[in-house]
Amino acid sequence: MTSTAVVIGTGPAGTRVAQRLGDDTVLIGEEAHAPYNRVLLAEVLAGRYAPDVIALPTPPGTTLRTRAVRVDRAERRVHCADGTVVPYGTLVLATGANPVLPPLRGLFAPGAAELPCGVHAFRTMDDCLALSAETGPGVRVAVIGGGLLGVSAARALARRGAQVVLLQQAERLMQRQLDPDSSQLVHDHLTGLGVEVHTECRVRAVGVVDGAVRRVELADGYVLGTDVTVLACGVRPRTGLARAAGLDVRTGIVVDDRLRTSDPHIRAIGDCAEHAGRVYGLATPAVEQADALADDLLSTAGSDRPRPYSGTRTLTRLTLAGPGPLDLAVFGDLEPRPDDDVVRLADATRGTYRKVVVRGDRLVGGVLLGDLDAVGALARAWEAEEPLPDDDTPLLHLLTHDGGR
Numbered sequence: 001m002t003s004t005a006v007v008i009g010t011g012p013a014g015t016r017v018a019q020r021l022g023d024d025t026v027l028i029g030e031e032a033h034a035p036y037n038r039v040l041l042a043e044v045l046a047g048r049y050a051p052d053v054i055a056l057p058t059p060p061g062t063t064l065r066t067r068a069v070r071v072d073r074a075e076r077r078v079h080c081a082d083g084t085v086v087p088y089g090t091l092v093l094a095t096g097a098n099p100v101l102p103p104l105r106g107l108f109a110p111g112a113a114e115l116p117c118g119v120h121a122f123r124t125m126d127d128c129l130a131l132s133a134e135t136g137p138g139v140r141v142a143v144i145g146g147g148l149l150g151v152s153a154a155r156a157l158a159r160r161g162a163q164v165v166l167l168q169q170a171e172r173l174m175q176r177q178l179d180p181d182s183s184q185l186v187h188d189h190l191t192g193l194g195v196e197v198h199t200e201c202r203v204r205a206v207g208v209v210d211g212a213v214r215r216v217e218l219a220d221g222y223v224l225g226t227d228v229t230v231l232a233c234g235v236r237p238r239t240g241l242a243r244a245a246g247l248d249v250r251t252g253i254v255v256d257d258r259l260r261t262s263d264p265h266i267r268a269i270g271d272c273a274e275h276a277g278r279v280y281g282l283a284t285p286a287v288e289q290a291d292a293l294a295d296d297l298l299s300t301a302g303s304d305r306p307r308p309y310s311g312t313r314t315l316t317r318l319t320l321a322g323p324g325p326l327d328l329a330v331f332g333d334l335e336p337r338p339d340d341d342v343v344r345l346a347d348a349t350r351g352t353y354r355k356v357v358v359r360g361d362r363l364v365g366g367v368l369l370g371d372l373d374a375v376g377a378l379a380r381a382w383e384a385e386e387p388l389p390d391d392d393t394p395l396l397h398l399l400t401h402d403g404g405r
Helices: 012-021 038-045 125-134 148-159 180-192 240-244 283-298 375-384 393-399
Strands: 005-008 025-029 062-065 068-072 077-080 085-087 090-093 097-099 119-121 140-144 163-167 196-198 203-209 212-218 223-225 228-231 235-237 253-255 266-268 273-275 315-320 326-332 341-347 352-359 362-369
Touching: 005 012, 012 025, 012 283, 038 125, 038 148, 068 240, 119 125, 125 228, 140 148, 148 163, 148 180, 148 228, 148 315, 180 196, 180 326, 180 352, 180 362, 253 266, 315 375, 326 375, 362 375
Parallel strands: 005 025, 005 090, 025 062, 090 266, 119 228, 140 163, 140 228, 163 196, 253 273
Antiparallel strands: 068 077, 077 085, 097 235, 203 212, 212 223, 315 326, 326 362, 341 352, 352 362
8 A cells, every 4th residue: 555545434444444554544533532332332321331441442643533524536635524635545434324313203393403302312422421411210211213222222221220111113122133032032131121112113203392302102192201212223324425426325335345436546344335235234344344455455466465355244242241131142044944944942041042043054044142152153153154064963062051162
């Protein structure tokens, strides 16, 4: 790499690639906080970690705390909100994703661009700190959205002593990740902590009292009183800069196997990038893309060029410590086909559940909840995509308490 790299975005992907590329790098991030591990925000909200504990290592080079507002591809310059203009040889877009704000009646006043008082997304450190300041014992909290983010937020807020109601439009919690049995265990875990869970429940409006949201109205007409409302309705790739610059954007910023956009001088990684028609929205693929990009940029042309990025086999893991810990790992395809074999081990007393799906002679998916000792061995068998032994015993051994050790 012979010219300056400029990285926009201080999340795990942007920070990782800036660390790898070294001193001749400019990192641009609009958050006032030092780069941090977004995956651990729920632990900060729960009070288990202080914000500085989840800080990422400071990358070398220059870090600018400002917002990138325009990319001039002809001049190869990034224009920032504070007037700074940064030239680049290679530009890396690691702009991440924005929270999805549902179209609820009353959420935005006419002409308003910001959420009203009492309503927060759960995406950034500022969101986390604001929620921490406004919640505590006895505070009524409505969490809208029962996916991974909503479950994490609800549990963290319950640990703070808040009276939490979790509202999920789908028929079960974490429907995209879990099968019905494991979803029910998560449901039971939350209710055991005092969280009131409602599924197949659609929110249609919020009500403002004295300038702050104090009511949540459901589609069936029921009105729920609340002091704080949390929007955990998913995320959407942040592609505004790329779109305005004329880059190819579909759901995310389209990249090839070298993470190049439609402009060869601009790369994209992480939650904003779309590779082979897929936007991952998870930390592990973001870091793998950052490493693949760094390897590519640091290599010289010719035979030593590293292998191209070919996608990530994603394992979703959720670990919330403390009294009554919630440990969850999910990978691959959990929906069995008619000819698939399914192996389940459940212990209702201990609240543990393990399930794997075998297609032919391959392990294609699995879910573990409550005890993750076996996850390493199972994940290795899944990632290797190698035939399993003919005998069922090794697979059952992987599911046992010692994880095959």
